Amino acid sequence: MRQGQRVLVGVSGGQDSLCLVKLLLDLQPKWGWYLAIAHCNHRWREDANANADYVKQLAQSWQLPYYQQRAEQIPDSEAVAREWRYYALTAIAQQHAFACVVTGHTASDRAETFLYNLMRGSGADGLQALTWQRPLTPEIQLVRPLLNVTRNETGQFCQAAQLRVWEDTTNHDLTYARNRIRQELLPYLQTHFNPQVEHAIAQTAELLQAEVAYLEAQATALLQQVHHPDRPGLDRTLLQPAALALQRRVVRQFLQQTLPCAPSFNHVEKVVSLITAPNRSQTDPFPGGAIACVEAPWIWLKTDDNSCD
Numbered sequence: 001m002r003q004g005q006r007v008l009v010g011v012s013g014g015q016d017s018l019c020l021v022k023l024l025l026d027l028q029p030k031w032g033w034y035l036a037i038a039h040c041n042h043r044w045r046e047d048a049n050a051n052a053d054y055v056k057q058l059a060q061s062w063q064l065p066y067y068q069q070r071a072e073q074i075p076d077s078e079a080v081a082r083e084w085r086y087y088a089l090t091a092i093a094q095q096h097a098f099a100c101v102v103t104g105h106t107a108s109d110r111a112e113t114f115l116y117n118l119m120r121g122s123g124a125d126g127l128q129a130l131t132w133q134r135p136l137t138p139e140i141q142l143v144r145p146l147l148n149v150t151r152n153e154t155g156q157f158c159q160a161a162q163l164r165v166w167e168d169t170t171n172h173d174l175t176y177a178r179n180r181i182r183q184e185l186l187p188y189l190q191t192h193f194n195p196q197v198e199h200a201i202a203q204t205a206e207l208l209q210a211e212v213a214y215l216e217a218q219a220t221a222l223l224q225q226v227h228h229p230d231r232p233g234l235d236r237t238l239l240q241p242a243a244l245a246l247q248r249r250v251v252r253q254f255l256q257q258t259l260p261c262a263p264s265f266n267h268v269e270k271v272v273s274l275i276t277a278p279n280r281s282q283t284d285p286f287p288g289g290a291i292a293c294v295e296a297p298w299i300w301l302k303t304d305d306n307s308c309d
Helices: 015-031 048-061 078-095 107-119 151-160 177-192 197-226 244-258 265-274
Strands: 006-010 034-041 066-070 100-102 133-135 141-143 233-235 291-295 298-302
Touching (some): 015 034, 015 151, 034 048, 048 066, 066 078, 107 177, 197 244, 265 291
Parallel strands (some): 006 100, 034 066
Antiparallel strands (some): 133 141, 233 298
């Protein structure tokens, strides 16, 4: 976040987002930001419209512009809701020329995301997924300034600042996996293992973020060396000396460019196994029907109408 920047703040009305917007308001005179509030109405609670009205009233009391996006269809899962939120915030930012979108994610959110992805079998990329910033578009950055602050600390801040928090009743619905992590798993870990477990996990995610960024950059450079200039193929002789971690990342980036959907761990492993496989080895079909096969020294990704010989 640079001095004088146009900053769009995502505000749900909960304690994290209220803490965030109040801190930005307090810092605004020094940094000269143009602040505005955006609210995403998922429509999946009976009080969703009242919640949006409350955030609008807050924006008016702070004399900030207010924008709302209302979901045309009610999201049927947490993942769909999250994807729609970022789409909505990006659309508002593009329409009103904001260069920065700021959200109130905390160290607690980072710990929950880490544990959620860990139990789904994610690699390092998934474990560090909640980062300080990332691009929404080439012109718009998403920034999360509160990633070193816990939810307990934002609650204390709101109480001290006498901010009225809008309670989201769905946060207590244990049918959602993240709520079970928040309400049951993290308190258990705090009680029986480490009272500062949220900070400890957030620290691990921070370490992984730097390592993932380094490995991805190395893999991108290696992919440029091993990728065939005209066809979807990889030079095995250049891949074989590389560390397994780099081989996997090169293959994943290659498949991301060539398959119609995001590659799974199993998809990546099938191609990695071909790096040292005998000539004429091949995989079973990937999504979309393509097959990877070895024609030394190349691994080719071929479609059904151009199958392996």
